[in-house]
Amino acid sequence: MKDIFVKDVKEYIGQEVRLKGWVRNIRHSGKLLFIIFRDGTGELQSVAFKPDLGDEMFEAAKKLTLESSLIICGTPKTHQKIEGAFELSITKVDVVQYAEEYPISKKDHGPDFLLTNRHLWIRSSKQWAILQIRHTIYYAICEYLNNNNFYRFDSPILTPNACEGTTTLFDLDYFDEGKAYLSQSGQLYLETGIMSLGRVYDFGPVFRAERSKTRKHLTEFWMMDAEAAFVEHDENMEIQEGLIRYVIRTVLEKCLPELNILERDIEALRRADAPFKRMTHREAVDYLRARGSEIEHNGDLGAADEAMLTEGSDVPIFIEKWPKEIKAFYMKRDPENPELVLGNDLIAPEGFGEIIGGSQREDDHDVLLGRMIDEKMPIESYQWFLDLRKYGSVPHSGFGIGFERLITWMSGIRHIRETIPFPRMIYRIYP
RNA sequence: UCCGAAAUAGCUCAGCGGUAGAGCGGGUGGCUGUUAACCACUAGGUCGGGGGUUCGAAUCCCUCUUUCGGAGCCA
Numbered sequence: 001m002k003d004i005f006v007k008d009v010k011e012y013i014g015q016e017v018r019l020k021g022w023v024r025n026i027r028h029s030g031k032l033l034f035i036i037f038r039d040g041t042g043e044l045q046s047v048a049f050k051p052d053l054g055d056e057m058f059e060a061a062k063k064l065t066l067e068s069s070l071i072i073c074g075t076p077k078t079h080q081k082i083e084g085a086f087e088l089s090i091t092k093v094d095v096v097q098y099a100e101e102y103p104i105s106k107k108d109h110g111p112d113f114l115l116t117n118r119h120l121w122i123r124s125s126k127q128w129a130i131l132q133i134r135h136t137i138y139y140a141i142c143e144y145l146n147n148n149n150f151y152r153f154d155s156p157i158l159t160p161n162a163c164e165g166t167t168t169l170f171d172l173d174y175f176d177e178g179k180a181y182l183s184q185s186g187q188l189y190l191e192t193g194i195m196s197l198g199r200v201y202d203f204g205p206v207f208r209a210e211r212s213k214t215r216k217h218l219t220e221f222w223m224m225d226a227e228a229a230f231v232e233h234d235e236n237m238e239i240q241e242g243l244i245r246y247v248i249r250t251v252l253e254k255c256l257p258e259l260n261i262l263e264r265d266i267e268a269l270r271r272a273d274a275p276f277k278r279m280t281h282r283e284a285v286d287y288l289r290a291r292g293s294e295i296e297h298n299g300d301l302g303a304a305d306e307a308m309l310t311e312g313s314d315v316p317i318f319i320e321k322w323p324k325e326i327k328a329f330y331m332k333r334d335p336e337n338p339e340l341v342l343g344n345d346l347i348a349p350e351g352f353g354e355i356i357g358g359s360q361r362e363d364d365h366d367v368l369l370g371r372m373i374d375e376k377m378p379i380e381s382y383q384w385f386l387d388l389r390k391y392g393s394v395p396h397s398g399f400g401i402g403f404e405r406l407i408t409w410m411s412g413i414r415h416i417r418e419t420i421p422f423p424r425m426i427y428r429i430y431p
Numbered sequence: 432u433c434c435g436a437a438a439u440a441g442c443u444c445a446g447c448g449g450u451a452g453a454g455c456g457g458g459u460g461g462c463u464g465u466u467a468a469c470c471a472c473u474a475g476g477u478c479g480g481g482g483g484u485u486c487g488a489a490u491c492c493c494u495c496u497u498u499c500g501g502a503g504c505c506a
Contacts, residue, residue: 029469030462049463066456080464101441106467107455108443112498168504185506210504211432223506303502345506357506402506427498 129258140250153193153200155186182207227398236397264412358399365389
């Protein structure tokens with residue numbers, strides 16, 4: 001007998017097959033028993049009829065509890081009541097383990113309880129759907145970059161020095177070398193990679209010790225940084241747009257069942273796959289002030305400002321050319337206005353907020369050194385970074401995607417904590 | 432760090448000064464098409480900790496703890 005996965009049942013209509021998995025739900029009605037079976041690839045209603053199974057096996061199956069593990073044999077057929085769905089006529093049930101009383105019931109639960117039981121919560125259908133989408137987006141990003149001549153170049157997670165102020169860094173003792181820190185961005189290391197490989201990206205966990213307490217923040221999250229030699233500001237945004245639109249199309253193509261489980265507004269996602277809007281920071285501020293925002297002319301966008309900007313927009317919006325005071329030291333100055341830098345943020349529609357930060361990088365040694373002195377940075381720690389501007393410096397640009405924020409938007413869920421298997425937040429590190 | 436809210440059965444909540452409640456989950460039984468199945472019966476509680484007011488506190492007051500939501504910071 002052939003072992004198959006739930007996602008493939010439609011190819012085995014009428015043939016007896018074997019599946020291995022767990023009980024999502026079970027109902028019985030006299031001589032009939034319905035097992036909602038899941039195996040990681042999907043779920044399948046399986047029906048047992050007492051005379052077919054025999055008294056002993058039927059009674060054993062009837063005792064199955066939520067999340068019990070089992071191996072079932074049966075014949076796939078079309079669902080009697082739901083068009084386009086399949087079900088399994090059970091011929092044999094082998095119980096692997098009768099699960100103890102499962103903590104997560106079929107009724108509602110609060111977030112605290114669910115997060116404490118996160119190791120079990122990930123089995124439920126919505127969490128399963130989000131994790132499927134996470135997987136799909138991960139590979140879509142890698143695929144797009146690989147097809148556009150980017151090479152994977154992994155940045156270190158343990159780093160010797162602070163990149164932007166030590167208050168937001170987790171530190172630890174590193175043998176006899178003093179303090180080491182968990183990386184909050186691989187970007188500076190990525191800039192070294194382009195001088196070897198031309199175009200590079202990394203993808204890994206980064207850490208921010210900010211005492212943030214919002215639905216958009218995690219202390220440990222995954223970031224994809226990309227960096228490309230000889231790419232300037234406008235082309236940088238074109239790459240970002242191409243990547244995000246590719247991700248949208250891939251998710252729509254591969255994850256429709258998952259989007260439906262999550263009750264995602266699929267049309268809204270479709271509409272986002274169109275040319276993105278572009279605004280300068282100045283234009284954005286004027287637009288917001290005309291609508292009552294109290295944002296300063298050289299100020300950063302608040303959460304309410306981001307929401308107001310994207311209200312009524314189907315597509316994400318690039319905000320470019322920021323005042324240099326509120327952006328990082330490594331961003332290149334706008335040749336048309338030395339008060340501005342060639343940076344861009346990308347703000348997702350539907351109120352999901354910032355998902356990308358990017359910029360053209362300063363490639364002139366002396367200008368960069370001047371900016372670092374202005375910021376009172378420890379120059380000797382960054383000598384390697386300055387070296388890049390001495391040995392074959394080129395114009396270059398890059399950007400970083402907050403992976404979980406992108407998943408939040410694609411999935412249309414409310415809180416970023418559901419997009420990662422084990423969220424790390426200011427008041428939570430278990431499990 | 433600041434502002435706001437909450438804590439009662441395993442879970443979600445109601446009760447807001449006078450004998451501790453419901454739904455789900457658990458247990459037992461019933462049902463040949465169920466869809467968070469249904470029906471009947473059943474077990475299950477130091478009302479977050481401490482202190483106070485009162486004849487009487489889950490309920491009012493003080494305090495501590497924990498959590499949640501939002502702001503800021505950022506992706």
